[in-house]
Amino acid sequence: MKIDVLTIFPEFFREVFDFGIIRRARLAEIVAINIHDLREFTTDKHRMTDDRPFGGGDGMVFKPEPIFNAVEKILGTCEREKYAPQTRVVLLTPQGKPLKQAGAKEFADEVENLVLICGRYEGVDERVTEALVTDEISIGDYVLSGGEPAAIVLVDAIVRLLPNALGSETSAENDSFSNGLLDYPHYTQPRDFRGMQVPEVLLGGNHAEIEKWRRAKALEKTQKVRQDLLIKENS
Numbered sequence: 289m290k291i292d293v294l295t296i297f298p299e300f301f302r303e304v305f306d307f308g309i310i311r312r313a314r315l316a317e318i319v320a321i322n323i324h325d326l327r328e329f330t331t332d333k334h335r336m337t338d339d340r341p342f343g344g345g346d347g348m349v350f351k352p353e354p355i356f357n358a359v360e361k362i363l364g365t366c367e368r369e370k371y372a373p374q375t376r377v378v379l380l381t382p383q384g385k386p387l388k389q390a391g392a393k394e395f396a397d398e399v400e401n402l403v404l405i406c407g408r409y410e411g412v413d414e415r416v417t418e419a420l421v422t423d424e425i426s427i428g429d430y431v432l433s434g435g436e437p438a439a440i441v442l443v444d445a446i447v448r449l450l451p452n453a454l455g456s457e458t459s460a461e462n463d464s465f466s467n468g469l470l471d472y473p474h475y476t477q478p479r480d481f482r483g484m485q486v487p488e489v490l491l492g493g494n495h496a497e498i499e500k501w502r503r504a505k506a507l508e509k510t511q512k513v514r515q516d517l518l519i520k521e522n523s
């Protein structure tokens with residue numbers, strides 16, 4: 289997968305993709321991540337990416353031109369109908385579809401070229417959404433100062449689901465949300481830590497019993513903190 293991120297703060301991403309699973313996936317060429325400074329795509333001498341909103345009101349708005357220029361350079365076109373297959377242009381926005389594990393999986397399975405637009409200020413000129421964007425994505429019902437943290441979240445959620453990105457394919461399958469439940473509790477050494485014991489069932493080597501216990505614990509945790517997941521599962 290190739291990911292291109294458009295931002296006015298390229299420095300924000302300087303080291304963030306240099307750790308753990310994402311670093312390994314980049315080194316193994318499972319994913320290539322390019323960060324683009326939107327100012328490079330301006331045409332005026334002050335390299336302005338934003339301007340005041342028509343109609344008045346607070347704040348500034350990202351101008352369409354640098355974003356159109358950037359998408360045209362990256363994808364070879366800024367006409368959505370002419371994007372190559374398996375291409376998505378995502379605007380990170382609190383007004384977007386909430387990001388879920390199933391959505392991240394769909395991107396990991398289906399997308400080859402992903403362009404991420406990080407807004408700032410009051411947001412992005414609506415003509416960007418009308419003409420360029422294929423998906424508007426929100427990472428939650430709260431407002432961030434910019435799309436950069438949201439882009440990092442989205443990239444991380446997708447990249448770890450790309451084939452061979454994780455050491456073991458099964459570790460993503462058992463993660464929270466993948467099977468409609470939250471994950472079960474995990475324990476490691478020592479068996480006795482400050483008087484707190486590892487549950488006996490995990491020590492006996494009876495895999496059927498361990499599976500049963502884990503499923504029950506996952507259900508118990510989901511019931512306790514995320515009943516909405518169970519309701520969705522049964523509806």
Ligand code: SAM
Nearest residue numbers: 380381382407410411426427431432434435438
């Ligand atoms: N005026 C906008 C609104 O109320 O919908 C909020 C703009 S916000 C201050 C600036 C930028 O941060 C947005 O353009 C978007 O790129 C990003 N952003 C903020 N919250 C986000 C969220 N929950 N998910 C994804 N991106 C978000």
